[in-house]
Amino acid sequence: MSDGTPILEVENLHAWYGESHILHGIDFSVHEGEVVSLLGRNGAGKTTTLRAIMGLVGRREGSIRLNGEETIGLKPDKIARRGIAYCPEERGIFASLTVKENLLLPPQVQEGGLPLEEIYELFPNLKERLSGASGTRLSGGEQQMLAIGRILRTGARLLLLDEPTEGLAPVIVQQIGRSVRRLQELGFTILLVEQNFHFAARLADRHYIVEHGHVVDNYKRADIKERMDELNELLGV
Amino acid sequence: MQEIFGVPAPLLFGQLLIGLINGSFYALLSxxxxxxxxxxxxxxxxxxxxxxxGAFVAWLLLNYLGIGYWPGLILAPLxxxxxxxxxxxxxxxxLYDLDHLYGLLLTFGLALIIEGTFINFYGVSGQPYAPPEILNGGYNLGFMFLPKYRAWVIVASLAVCLGTWLLIERTRLGAYLRAAVERPDLVRAFGINVPLMMTLTYGFAVGLAGFAGILAAPVYTVSPIMGQNLIxxxxxxxxxxxxxxxxxxxVTGLGIGLIEGLTRTFYPEASSTVVFVIMAIVLIxxxxxLFGRPRE
Structure with a gap:
């Protein structure tokens, strides 16, 4: 899969929050139809990388090309309209919106978004919970499904998922894993940030290891078994 | 003459009507x-x-361009x-990333500049602004006399307040606004131009103040300090x-207007302080x- 055109190319990406220099020249690429994970310890710069791709950090430098087009100078809304969708670490469910309003909130940025019925097939719990209650009344797992489900409507083909399994029960983690695999089958490209190495190892085609704001190594899925000792050391798993 | 709690009914209802009028302006502005x-x-x-x-724009449109109340009702808010x-x-x-205090200081300074400019040109004494002819006169309801213009003010204010509430609570645009209140960064990451939305929101909200201004012009005199007294x-x-x-x-705007009216009837000395007593009690x-949620 990685032989095709890169849908996302990140080169020498630097990012700052205020005076703090967080990313020190990140390089990686994601090809169409791939699931790629960014792995690393807490504070390595994985979430900042996703936020920098979306233009949500104070200052960034380097190059971020989406389908070959540079986006480093664009505002977040313009970047989103290039066909990229972001599901944040803390899920970002809006308390002042109902479950349905949360689900329908992101506008369609491109043709080809999933219809609601297909989203309900992926996440059956959502359909049952479409009440007038606030989105934050859902359980953690349901909130995660809602957070992923709502970006599938937009037509974006590249999904940035930040820690989708954080704080979830094992049975829900499995369900999220099945959904990610199904999304890949449907042709979505996914950049996944995970601390749960075992979850990411099963899903991702390639892995980049991030440490202190750099990519320090990368692995194909097939390499993982034989390089497990190195990974254990790098990730502390 | 019929009395309610020892107060003549026309007096009581008259004060309640004044309270409702004030409440309408309070509601629009708040x-x-x-x-x-x-x-x-x-x-x-x-x-x-x-x-x-808003009130002055209506007055200027009428006196310098001959544009009357009804077109003014659209033009002044715009x-x-x-x-x-x-x-x-x-x-x-x-200023959005800074402390509230900076916004407060800036807008306080702007208020002084705007009011000072109008005082410089027109003085502090009020300018008369007549209601439109069709709204002259009133209705005798038996227990009180209801001026047509004041009835119009109440109806127009309630309609605009209801419309704004529906816009924010029941439409997609309103959902964007409510979401942007919580997480503007995330709403931007969904492809929504939040800065533009904020600009238009401010324009709309001060347009509401302009609308209240032209509604108030025939009720009070048009004066550069009319906003100071209310704000x-x-x-x-x-x-x-x-x-x-x-x-x-x-709800609070209309309620406080009515409470002020009642206080003016039964205990006039407290009519201008009752709102602050209520505020202190509510804050405790x-x-x-009454309707707020803790901000994260």
């Missing part, structure tokens, strides 16, 4: 303030001055809204209703206001 605070996180001290500007858009783009948009009470109403709460500002019992 609604705008609540929207601005909720979406932009700015305490808009210039709101009273922009309300005054002109004040356009002024608001310039203020937001040129000044307020640079402190309106801030108290926003606090009582809950900072940023749309429904809270509307419900620090987030």
């Amino acid at each position: 609604l705008g303030l609540a929207v601005i605070f909720g979406v932009l996180n700015i305490i808009n001290f210039a709101h009273g001055a922009l309300y005054m500007m 002109i004040v809204g356009a002024v608001g858009i310039v203020i937001e783009r040129a000044m307020l948009s640079h 402190i009470v309106v801030f108290a109403i926003v606090v009582i209703g809950g900072l940023g709460s749309i429904l809270g500002s509307i 019992l419900r620090p987030n206001g």
Whole structure:
């Protein structure tokens, strides 16, 4: 899969929050139809990388090309309209919106978004919970499904998922894993940030290891078994 | 003459009507303030001055261009809204990441400049502005006389407040606004132009103040200090209703107007302080206001 055109190319990406220099020249690429994970310890710069791709950090430098087009100078809304969708670490469910309003909130940025019925097939719990209650009344797992489900409507083909399994029960983690695999089958490209190495190892085609704001190594899925000792050391798993 | 609690009925209902009129202005103004605070996180001290500007724009349109009340009712809010858009783009948009105090100081300064400019040209004495001919006279309801213009003010204010509430609570645009209040960064990452939305929101909210200004022009005299007299009470109403709460500002605005009317009837000495007593009690019992939610 990685032989095709890169849908996302990140080169020498630097990012700052205020005076703090967080990313020190990140390089990686994601090809169409791939699931790629960014792995690393807490504070390595994985979430900042996703936020920098979306233009949500104070200052960034380097190059971020989406389908070959540079986006480093664009505002977040313009970047989103290039066909990229972001599901944040803390899920970002809006308390002042109902479950349905949360689900329908992101506008369609491109043709080809999933219809609601297909989203309900992926996440059956959502359909049952479409009440007038606030989105934050859902359980953690349901909130995660809602957070992923709502970006599938937009037509974006590249999904940035930040820690989708954080704080979830094992049975829900499995369900999220099945959904990610199904999304890949449907042709979505996914950049996944995970601390749960075992979850990411099963899903991702390639892995980049991030440490202190750099990519320090990368692995194909097939390499993982034989390089497990190195990974254990790098990730502390 | 029929009496209620020892007060002649026409006097009581007359005061309640005045309370309802004041409440209508309170609701319109506090609604705008609540929207601005909720979406932009700015305490808009210039709101009273922009309300005054609405009344003055109507007066200027009539006296210099011969444009009467009904076209003025559309034009004055649009002109004040356009002024608001310039203020937001040129000044307020640079303050969103700073403490509330900076926005408050800036808008307080703007209020002084706007009011000072009008005082410089027109003095502090009021300018008369007649209601449209069709709204002259009134209805004799038996227990009281209801001037047509005052009935129109109540109906128009309630309609605009209800429309604004529906816009924010029941439409997709309103959902964007409510979401942007919580997580503007995430809403931008969904492809929505949040800065533009904030600019238009400020323009709309100060347009509401302009609308209240032209509605008030025939009721009070058009004076550069007419906003000063109202704005402190309106801030108290926003606090009582809950900072940023749309429904809270509307209900509290009308409620406080009526309570002021009743107080003026039964204990006139307290009529101008009752709102602050209520604010103190509410802040003690419900620090987030009657309809407010804790801000994260």
